[in-house]
Amino acid sequence: MISVDFKLLTSATGIAVLFATSVLADPLPSWTDSEAKSRIMAFVDTVTDPDSVQYVTQSDRIAVFDNDGTLWAEQPVYFQLYFAIDRLRELAEKDPSILKTDVLRSAVAGDLETVAKGGTAALFEILDASHSGMTVADFSTAVRDWINTAKHPDTGMGYDEMTYQPMTELLRYLRDEDFKTYIVSGGGIHFMRVFAEEAYGIPPEQVLGTYTNVEYQVNEGKPVIVKTPGIAFVDDKDGKPINIERTLGKRPIFAAGNSDGDFAMLEWTTAGDGPRFGMLVHHTDAQREYAYDRDSHIGRLNNGLDKGPDLGWLIVDMAKDWSRIYTGTK
Amino acid sequence: MISVDFKLLTSATGIAVLFATSVLADPLPSWTDSEAKSRIMAFVDTVTDPDSVQYVTQSDRIAVFDNDGTLWAEQPVYFQLYFAIDRLRELAEKDPSILKTDVLRSAVAGDLETVAKGGTAALFEILDASHSGMTVADFSTAVRDWINTAKHPDTGMGYDEMTYQPMTELLRYLRDEDFKTYIVSGGGIHFMRVFAEEAYGIPPEQVLGTYTNVEYQVNEGKPVIVKTPGIAFVDDKDGKPINIERTLGKRPIFAAGNSDGDFAMLEWTTAGDGPRFGMLVHHTDAQREYAYDRDSHIGRLNNGLDKGPDLGWLIVDMAKDWSRIYTGTK
Structure with missing residues (x-):
């Protein structure tokens, strides 16, 4: 029996059988059988079907994904800020004189309210103090050490366990269909690159x-x-289509985000000729994750809810459309 | 006889035969049988041999190439400047009032000496006037129209015919050996992207x-x-390793350039762990191309000639190592 199977697998027929099996298996098992899932799959079927008038050649199958709130959670504050504060504490233990301002002292004391009041300027101050003055290689090591040990204050899970299972399935599904998947995030490249390959492929x-x-x-x-002080480029809002154009020289055909910081990316993507897909993850699940949109200080989603549906974008209802949330929990 | 060949080609054995043939064929036919050629091939053999201690996995086989003077000619001035001036003339025909300064008027009059005296500031002025105020898509169309019609003042050839045949062979050879090939150039991305796929793959x-x-x-x-006025990033000198790190997050194992603007890129590449290859194209062929190095205002090569050999870099002698120069001539 084993030898027969082996022969079958190595024959051309066997390969066809294997393909048929993988096509029949559900590529998105953590998505409920909802309209969301069928709209995604109908799009992918159309653009990958050589007989379809909407067929898209492999080199143009570009899919872009926001990270915070789209591929992993972002509450109560962006995970990179937790890293920055932990890192600042570590640096201040060796040299307390680096805590020069109220913002930095508040951050190390865990007083996020004071930090939040300082807005973007406070955030950049913390980033400068924790993210500069070291080589990219040393910074990567610090991020790796952190992500392997730090725990999220609400869930007690590792941060990389709070990636969304349905989204990792979507990434894999698109790649299986010869899409090239990209992250386009307001988060830092040197932070995300440390875990993106293992977490998201x-x-x-x-x-x-x-x-x-x-x-x-x-x-x-x-x-x-x-790495030196200061931000060279903020990859948010208009910066997203600008960064994609600059880096890829192509307009994607698929874009996923969750906040108004992703609006321009989805708008630009879905305005292109031919078949396009825009989707917004709507955080509706206070029980299993978080529920927030129009009034949130993190991941505010207002414009997208107002205009997205008319632009044909899929609004994913996390509570309804996802049967499982995190990769780290079953 | 034909049917036998066809059967052979479609059988597994036939495919193996084809592979063997392509391996035995010379991948660099426009390189003379010199030390240069054998050093390149020895490096590629080593890093692609799974039994070698210096074996490099496919995802790390990154090769970066400067463009002007490395993949195509750059004399008497960068080809993009010819485009900019031709474009400026076109725009000035419709609206002469755009020629606001002496530099712009000199450029349109073909007085490159005055332009050269203005240095980088003059260059940027011409770039601003000719490269901004239009969408990237419209700019690409203008570049495409130009490259399909414009002729080089010295050779009368199309600019894309003045790409170097030995370098296009090297690019193809590296890709056949599962390298990923990149351009990292001081030239503009929106200019180069128009022809890079067809000219260089x-x-x-x-x-x-x-x-x-x-x-x-x-x-x-x-x-x-x-496109709006002003330069966001100059990809030259230190900018080259910075741009590579920012865009790829990896250090290449192979870097090729021709001027001191490429020094940092080669220095960074070849200082990495494991096998590395740096090469500089030395313009030594006044008869078939141009001869210039330490004193040239374009593509100055001084530091590289002094330090490159001690750093193990290959200095390619165009006159001696290349049996053919341009793709556009036999």
């Missing part, structure tokens, strides 16, 4: 995001890239 | 370069990316 060169200033230095004969 | 997302400012605009309901 997305290699470093397909991670676009915000980036800090850097310098090329030759230190004791060794050339390195060093 | 390099798709838009693998073209890194200098980029102008852009804006995301929604014009009459249509989202577009518009």
Whole structure:
């Protein structure tokens, strides 16, 4: 019996059988049998069917995904801010004099309310203090150590366990259908690249995001890239289509986000010629995750809820459309 | 006889035979049988041999190439400047009032000496006047029209015929050996992307370069990316390793350039762990191309000639190592 199976697998017929099986298996098992799921699959079927007038060649099958709130959770604050604060604490233990301002002292004391009051300026101050003055390689090591040990304050889970199971299935499904999947996030590239390949199957060169200033230095004969204070590019709002165009030179055919920071990316993507798909993850599940939209200070979704449906975008209802939320829980 | 061949080609054995043939054929026929050629091939053999201790997995086989003077000619001035001036003439025909300064008037009059005296500032002035105020799509059309018709003042050849045949062979050879090939150039991304795929087999997302400012605009309901005045990033000198790290998140194992603008890129590439390859194209052929190095105002090569050999870089002698120069001539 074993030898027969083996022969079957290695024959051309066997390969066809295997293909048929994988096509028949549900590629999105953590999505309920809802309109959301069938709309995604109908789109993918259409653009990958060579006989369809809406067929899209492989090199144009570009899919872009926001990260915070789209591929993993983002409440009560962006996970990268937790990293920044933990890192700041670590640095301040060695040298308390680095805590020069109220914002930095509040951050280390865990007083996020004061930090929030400082708005974007406070956020950038914390980022500067925790993300600069080291090589990209050393920074990556710090992120890796953190993500392997730190726990989320609400769930007690590792942060990389709070990636969304339905979205990792969607990423894999699209890649199986010869899409190239990209992250396009307001988060930092040097932060996300550390875990994106393992968590999402997305290699470093397909991670676009915000980036800090850097310098090329030759230190004791060794050339390195060093992170320096200041943000060179903010990959949010209009910055998203701009960064995609700059990096890929192509307009995607599929874009997924969850907040108004993703509006321009979805707008640009879905305005292109031919078949396009825009989707917004709507956080509706206070029980299993978080429920927030128009009034949230993180991941505010207002414009997208108002205009998205008329633009043909899919609004994913997490509570209704996802049978499972996190990769880290069953 | 024909039917036998056809059967052979479609059988598994036939495919193996075809593979064997292509491996035995010379992948670099326009390179003379010199040390240069054998060093390149020895490197590729080593990193692609699974039994070698210096074996490099496919995802790390990243090769980066400068464009001007490395993949195509750059004399007497960068080809993009010819485009800019031709474009400026075209725009000035419709509206002469755009020629506001001496630099712009000199450029349109073909007085490159005055332009050269203005240095980088003059260059940027011409770029601003000719490269902004239109969508990326419209700019691409203008570049395509130009490259299909314009002729080089010295050779009378089309500019895309002045790509180097030995380098297109090298690009193809590396890709056949599962390298991913990138352009990393001081030239503009929106200029190069128009011809890079056809000329070099390099798709838009693998073209890194200098980029102008852009804006995301929604014009009459249509989202577009518009080129605006000013340069957002200059991809030269230290900018090259910085841009590679930012875009790829990886250090290449192979880098090719021709001027001191490429020094940092080669330095960073070849300082990495494991096998690395750096090469500089030395323009030594006044008869078939141009001869210039330490004193040239375009493509100055000084530091690279002094330090490159000690750093193990290959210095390619065009006159000696290349049996053919341009793709457009036999």
